[in-house]
Amino acid sequence: MAEMKKVEDSLTEQQYLICPAHINHYGRLFGGQLLKWIDELAGIVAIRHCGCTVTTAAIDNLQFRAPAYTGDMIVLRGWVTCVGRSSMEVRVDTYREALDGRREMINEAYIDMVAIDCHGKPQQVPGLLIETEEQQKQWDAAQKRRQMRKERRQ
Numbered sequence: 668m669a670e671m672k673k674v675e676d677s678l679t680e681q682q683y684l685i686c687p688a689h690i691n692h693y694g695r696l697f698g699g700q701l702l703k704w705i706d707e708l709a710g711i712v713a714i715r716h717c718g719c720t721v722t723t724a725a726i727d728n729l730q731f732r733a734p735a736y737t738g739d740m741i742v743l744r745g746w747v748t749c750v751g752r753s754s755m756e757v758r759v760d761t762y763r764e765a766l767d768g769r770r771e772m773i774n775e776a777y778i779d780m781v782a783i784d785c786h787g788k789p790q791q792v793p794g795l796l797i798e799t800e801e802q803q804k805q806w807d808a809a810q811k812r813r814q815m816r817k818e819r820r821q
């Protein structure tokens with residue numbers, strides 16, 4: 668059986684300073700830019716979990732809750748919520764961080780990453796060791812989303 672990994676083993680944070688190049692024509696952070704950062708971070712989380720190459724299978728449920736502007740510092744925080752045989756659901760929360768360190772969540776996203784071998788074929792990933800009630804809650808919710816996605820694909 669493949670080894671088990673903890674949620675913390677792949678939990679990843681990344682910060683960005685919003686510059687004019689990231690801003691759209693009405694002065695807010697461009698959604699496509701944030702999506703790129705989210706996708707990259709989810710990829711890093713997934714690679715850290717499975718230790719191999721991954722590809723994005725789906726970006727599910729991306730919710731922009733609040734805008735960000737030039738000069739804002741934003742923080743992306745991503746972790747694995749559940750795994751299947753070869754797939755991993757990664758949640759990425761994005762925050763705007765104020766000068767005093769307080770964080771306001773501006774985006775929540777769920778990304779399905781699949782571990783692939785050198786031929787691009789799905790390969791088995793380590794299991795996820797669930798250690799807290801919150802992690803169990805997220806695992807259960809992820810299973811429901813996974814089922815819904817499977818039904819949609821069929």
Ligand SMILES: CC(C)(COP(=O)(O)OP(=O)(O)OC[C@H]1O[C@@H](n2cnc3c(N)ncnc32)[C@H](O)[C@@H]1OP(=O)(O)O)[C@@H](O)C(=O)NCCC(=O)NCCS
Nearest residue numbers: 722723724725750751752753754755779781783787789816
């Ligand atoms: C993702 C991909 C590797 C899956 O390959 P596949 O041969 O269809 O694999 P399977 O049907 O056996 O599914 C493998 C796993 O992927 C999951 N999966 C496949 N398509 C999915 C989708 N659209 N959304 C979410 N999960 C998906 C399956 O649920 C399965 O999970 P499990 O092993 O944990 O049960 C393949 O579809 C692919 O390469 N897609 C293009 C990805 C890409 O290029 N992304 C970059 C962005 S453009």
